[in-house]
Amino acid sequence: MSEHTEHRHVALVTGANKGIGRGVAEQLAALGMTVLVGARDVRRGEEAAASLRASGGDVHAIALDVTDLAVVRAAARHVEERFGRLDVLVNNAGITGSGQVSPQDAHDQVPSTVDLGMVREVFETNVFGVIAVTNAVLPLLRRSPAARIVNVSSHAASLALTSDPDGPFTALLPSAAYSPSKSALNALTVHYANELREDGILVNAVAPGFVDTDSNNHTGFLTVAQGAAVVVRLATLGADGPTAGFFAEDGPVPW
Numbered sequence: 056m057s058e059h060t061e062h063r064h065v066a067l068v069t070g071a072n073k074g075i076g077r078g079v080a081e082q083l084a085a086l087g088m089t090v091l092v093g094a095r096d097v098r099r100g101e102e103a104a105a106s107l108r109a110s111g112g113d114v115h116a117i118a119l120d121v122t123d124l125a126v127v128r129a130a131a132r133h134v135e136e137r138f139g140r141l142d143v144l145v146n147n148a149g150i151t152g153s154g155q156v157s158p159q160d161a162h163d164q165v166p167s168t169v170d171l172g173m174v175r176e177v178f179e180t181n182v183f184g185v186i187a188v189t190n191a192v193l194p195l196l197r198r199s200p201a202a203r204i205v206n207v208s209s210h211a212a213s214l215a216l217t218s219d220p221d222g223p224f225t226a227l228l229p230s231a232a233y234s235p236s237k238s239a240l241n242a243l244t245v246h247y248a249n250e251l252r253e254d255g256i257l258v259n260a261v262a263p264g265f266v267d268t269d270s271n272n273h274t275g276f277l278t279v280a281q282g283a284a285v286v287v288r289l290a291t292l293g294a295d296g297p298t299a300g301f302f303a304e305d306g307p308v309p310w
């Protein structure tokens with residue numbers, strides 16, 4: 056995106072009080088954007104925002120539980136009143152459904168024995184929450200000359216990779232919750248991209264890689280900064296950038 060704009064770009068990152076979202080917030084702030092750190096726990100959001108401000112960023116916390124429609128709408132109103140528009144939305148908030156475990160230990164996701172309530176909870180955050188947040192802020196994104204939406208997905212979302220019996224994910228346990236929720240997020244990405252193509256809003260899904268965070272009990276081998284980099288790249292695409300794509304740091308990921 057051009058640096059020669061009248062206003063700072065305004066970015067909203069959901070689930071940005073820690074992990075990859077926090078890393079994305081830090082990098083977008085370092086690029087000169089005003090960054091809104093969405094957090095379902097306001098205190099944790101304020102702490103993250105304060106620490107990012109301490110390193111020079113224009114960063115503000117915003118209460119945002121993506122599963123609470125009233126809170127989502129209040130957050131959108133707050134952004135409108137304070138900034139009047141939004142340039143970047145990063146739908147990062149997500150849960151595994153199994154708590155803080157490495158994917159190899161998520162036995163409770165195995166399809167034949169999964170708890171349906173857990174599946175619903177995962178979809179509520181990882182899929183329905185994305186629709187809720189995106190639709191609430193879409194009027195504000197439409198006011199941006201170059202809006203970008205990035206949905207934080209996963210390699211585990213890839214039906215091409217996970218259905219390959221000789222593929223890289225054969226070691227992972229089958230999952231009826233997390234992986235299908237991210238496949239659904241990928242599908243949503245394509246349909247939002249198709250709807251918003253005419254408006255110049257670029258919508259892409261990103262696989263950050265296996266990143267060292269609470270969500271996998273710190274078994275990931277990439278740093279948060281490394282995982283955040285591809286998210287930031289898709290959040291700052293030029294006008295000729297792709298839409299309806301699925302990308303990792305090393306290039307497109309097969310759907």
Ligand code: NAP
Binds near residue numbers: 076121207208
């Ligand atoms: P994390 O450290 O556990 O961070 C997840 C963030 O999402 C936290 O800020 C969490 O808030 C927030 N969150 C959860 N439910 C929420 C809700 N209902 N409303 C608002 N915020 C909510 O995990 P992470 O690894 O950084 O994950 C970030 C994203 O990357 C997720 O979408 C995840 O699926 C994806 N991802 C991660 C990896 C990896 O290797 N780490 C790989 C592929 C994809 P609290 O602090 O309040 O819990």
